[in-house]
Amino acid sequence: MQVIDPSIALEGTTPIEEERVRPVTRRTGADRAFRLTTFGAGTLTLLLMGVIGLFLLVRSWSAISAAGLSFFTTSAWQPDGGAFGIAAVLLGTFLVAFVALGFAVPLATGGALFITDYAPSKVKTPLVWLVDLLAAVPSLIYGLWGRAYLQPKIIPISEWISTHLGFIPFLKAKPGAGFAASTFIAGIVVALMVLPICTAVMREVFSQAPAGEKEGALALGGTRWGVVRDVVLPFGRGGMVGASMLGLGRALGETIAVTLIISPTFDITRLTHPLETGGNSIASLIALRFSESSSFGISALMAAGLALFVITLLVNAVASLVVSRSRSGASTEI
Amino acid sequence: MTDLSTPDIATTNIEMKVVPDLIETEQRIGLRSIDSTAVFAVVGAAFGAMAFVWLLFTQFTAAGTNIGMFIVWYLVFISMIWVIGREQYDPVRARDLVARVVFWSAGLIIVVPMIAIATYTIAKGVTALTPNFFFQDQSRVGPLSPARVGGASQAIVGTLEQVAIAAIISVPLGILVAIYLNEVGGRLARVVRTIVDAMSAIPSIVAGLFIFASFILAFGGQLSGLAAGLALAVLMLPTVTRTTEVVLRLVPGGLREAGLALGATEWSTTRHVVLPTARSGIVTAVILGVARVIGETAPLLLTTLGAVSMNWSPFEGKQSALPLYVYRLFQLPQEVAIQRAWTGALVLLILVFVLFVTARIIGGRGPGHISRFRRARLAREGLA
Numbered sequence: 119m120q121v122i123d124p125s126i127a128l129e130g131t132t133p134i135e136e137e138r139v140r141p142v143t144r145r146t147g148a149d150r151a152f153r154l155t156t157f158g159a160g161t162l163t164l165l166l167m168g169v170i171g172l173f174l175l176v177r178s179w180s181a182i183s184a185a186g187l188s189f190f191t192t193s194a195w196q197p198d199g200g201a202f203g204i205a206a207v208l209l210g211t212f213l214v215a216f217v218a219l220g221f222a223v224p225l226a227t228g229g230a231l232f233i234t235d236y237a238p239s240k241v242k243t244p245l246v247w248l249v250d251l252l253a254a255v256p257s258l259i260y261g262l263w264g265r266a267y268l269q270p271k272i273i274p275i276s277e278w279i280s281t282h283l284g285f286i287p288f289l290k291a292k293p294g295a296g297f298a299a300s301t302f303i304a305g306i307v308v309a310l311m312v313l314p315i316c317t318a319v320m321r322e323v324f325s326q327a328p329a330g331e332k333e334g335a336l337a338l339g340g341t342r343w344g345v346v347r348d349v350v351l352p353f354g355r356g357g358m359v360g361a362s363m364l365g366l367g368r369a370l371g372e373t374i375a376v377t378l379i380i381s382p383t384f385d386i387t388r389l390t391h392p393l394e395t396g397g398n399s400i401a402s403l404i405a406l407r408f409s410e411s412s413s414f415g416i417s418a419l420m421a422a423g424l425a426l427f428v429i430t431l432l433v434n435a436v437a438s439l440v441v442s443r444s445r446s447g448a449s450t451e452i
Numbered sequence: 453m454t455d456l457s458t459p460d461i462a463t464t465n466i467e468m469k470v471v472p473d474l475i476e477t478e479q480r481i482g483l484r485s486i487d488s489t490a491v492f493a494v495v496g497a498a499f500g501a502m503a504f505v506w507l508l509f510t511q512f513t514a515a516g517t518n519i520g521m522f523i524v525w526y527l528v529f530i531s532m533i534w535v536i537g538r539e540q541y542d543p544v545r546a547r548d549l550v551a552r553v554v555f556w557s558a559g560l561i562i563v564v565p566m567i568a569i570a571t572y573t574i575a576k577g578v579t580a581l582t583p584n585f586f587f588q589d590q591s592r593v594g595p596l597s598p599a600r601v602g603g604a605s606q607a608i609v610g611t612l613e614q615v616a617i618a619a620i621i622s623v624p625l626g627i628l629v630a631i632y633l634n635e636v637g638g639r640l641a642r643v644v645r646t647i648v649d650a651m652s653a654i655p656s657i658v659a660g661l662f663i664f665a666s667f668i669l670a671f672g673g674q675l676s677g678l679a680a681g682l683a684l685a686v687l688m689l690p691t692v693t694r695t696t697e698v699v700l701r702l703v704p705g706g707l708r709e710a711g712l713a714l715g716a717t718e719w720s721t722t723r724h725v726v727l728p729t730a731r732s733g734i735v736t737a738v739i740l741g742v743a744r745v746i747g748e749t750a751p752l753l754l755t756t757l758g759a760v761s762m763n764w765s766p767f768e769g770k771q772s773a774l775p776l777y778v779y780r781l782f783q784l785p786q787e788v789a790i791q792r793a794w795t796g797a798l799v800l801l802i803l804v805f806v807l808f809v810t811a812r813i814i815g816g817r818g819p820g821h822i823s824r825f826r827r828a829r830l831a832r833e834g835l836a
Contacts, residue, residue: 156632161644163693228554
């Protein structure tokens with residue numbers, strides 16, 4: 119076969135002007151209407167988000183302007199008495215969320231790694247289904263179950279921790295203090311609720327660990343644990359952080375399960391002892407106080423809601439940034 | 453013949469003996485399968501740890517709680533596996549064995565809450581689950597009536613109407629936004645996708661606050677089923693949008709190009725090629741959206757306060773809803789009320805489960821799956 123060098127073949131001939139191909143079909147009126155409608159829907163979603171923030175801001179303005187900066191430092195909540203602020207409820211919100219993450223993140227990591235690297239293929243699909251189903255169970259049912267079934271089982275453990283690990287200051291309970299309705303119990307229930315979302319995101323990230331590197335590690339004589347420790351976990355670190363933060367966002371905004379379990383307190387020293395009775399969160403404050411509030415009280419609750427809205431948005435924005443970064447930058451070639 | 457062959461076999465036997473010795477110097481590492489030594493190690497460690505716990509809690513200290521005993525058992529179990537692994541193999545394989553057991557138990561622990569919640573709710577709720585739970589309301593129920601009297605029909609009707617309102621608003625909007633993100637695109641699409649992501653994280657109580665601030669305070673609406681439906685729509689929109697978008701992305705690009713190459717316009721390609729291909733996925737998206745909001749309680753606390761008697765109209769007056777019914781009754785002191793709450797929770801759990809399984813079955817079909825109904829219709833029209 120003769121090989122013709124294209125540069126020789128084209129020598130002497132004038133290169134043909136390349137014409138840009140345009141789509142033959144022109145956009146009809148229906149097309150323009152279609153584009154406009156979907157664009158309108160997209161814009162509407164953007165507007166909706168802005169409007170939510172705007173309405174909360176407008177309605178909470180009277181409370182915010184009355185309280186000023188003390189809104190962030192006052193721990194009591196008596197809007198009609200003049201003293202109200204989110205210091206205590208904000209602390210309580212984060213404490214519940216941190217207890218929840220303390221349980222959920224290790225479990226979700228283990229569960230996600232089990233699904234991607236250890237489970238037999240027959241178990242894998244049902245397990246993924248089950249995790250999705252757990253995410254669909256209403257928080258109300260978690261709350262009922264947590265209060266009726268889980269709480270009596272956890273109280274003795276709280277007691278044990280408090281007596282045997284009491285040398286750690288915040289784990290020590292005051293003599294005579296109860297252990298029911300505590301931040302600790304609420305945190306465990308919320309942990310079960312954020313477990314599915316954390317597991318799902320981590321599974322997604324771990325399953326994208328480069329197969330070439332995994333096989334390479336195995337070929338070098340590595341054990342399965344070696345592969346997980348030296349390939350999958352380093353690859354998925356960003357995704358783990360992102361998944362934990364997504365879980366944090368969910369945990370911060372959880373309302374009904376927390377409301378059903380904690381007995382509300384505004385006392386900072388009681389809040390900082392998570393094993394003792396009493397806890398609080400912004401969402402449960404709104405749920406409990408809303409129906410009995412004056413119009414100024416409602417304005418104050420709107421301000422608390424606005425704070426929660428802003429915090430969850432920030433946490434989630436950072437989380438999705440971390441997750442998307444971890445996926446894009448880490449692909450490898452073999 | 454046989455006499456001659458016997459020495460032959462003997463010599464091969466000698467050779468066979470040599471070969472395994474050579475192999476044994478280099479051991480294969482099993483990845484999936486566990487050899488019998490490891491199985492014995494795990495089972496032995498389990499029983500050994502059990503014996504240890506029994507000794508500890510009956511002979512040396514007072515009996516602990518079940519969970520406490522389980523934690524001690526698990527710690528002993530893991531350390532025993534580690535020790536046995538070190539004795540039987542080498543430290544590397546011992547660590548591998550321990551990791552394997554730890555990850556298997558993490559997989560098991562994920563299963564436990566679902567089973568525990570389901571069995572507990574069924575056990576608590578099934579006693580008061582009678583037909584009149586679906587057909588009677590609470591208007592004739594006094595504090596001393598038994599749990600089998602009266603029902604939650606007003607709550608069931610309320611929930612159905614509120615979820616329907618939410619679906620009427622957010623299903624078309626969500627599908628349109630998903631089409632915009634995937635089929636139309638543009639500079640704004642990335643921003644919209646980020647915002648939809650952020651929306652899925654709005655705490656449900658904030659959605660309720662928003663509807664209260666806008667629909668009720670600013671526009672003078674009533675506390676009603678409509679307000680509740682609007683709040684649920686805010687929560688449902690991101691779920692529908694994200695799931696639909698994922699499904700649209702699965703439609704092969706070749707189908708779109710084929711449609712356009714045949715001279716179809718953008719709109720008719722979307723209408724006649726993309727959407728029919730993704731039909732089952734879109735149905736899944738809608739069902740998952742409904743499952744997401746059907747059990748929401750927090751926004752309802754702020755938008756429709758609940759009612760004891762039947763209110764058919766979602767536009768006027770307070771309306772009950774199944775989650776609200778459960779939440780309110782659970783906080784009453786009477787044992788009967790709590791029993792009713794559990795029945796409501798059971799119905800809610802069954803609803804979510806049925807919706808979820810339906811969504812999975814429909815979504816499990818590949819894109820372009822033609823149902824029996826559709827095939828019959830196509831045959832009638834002479835198309836298939």
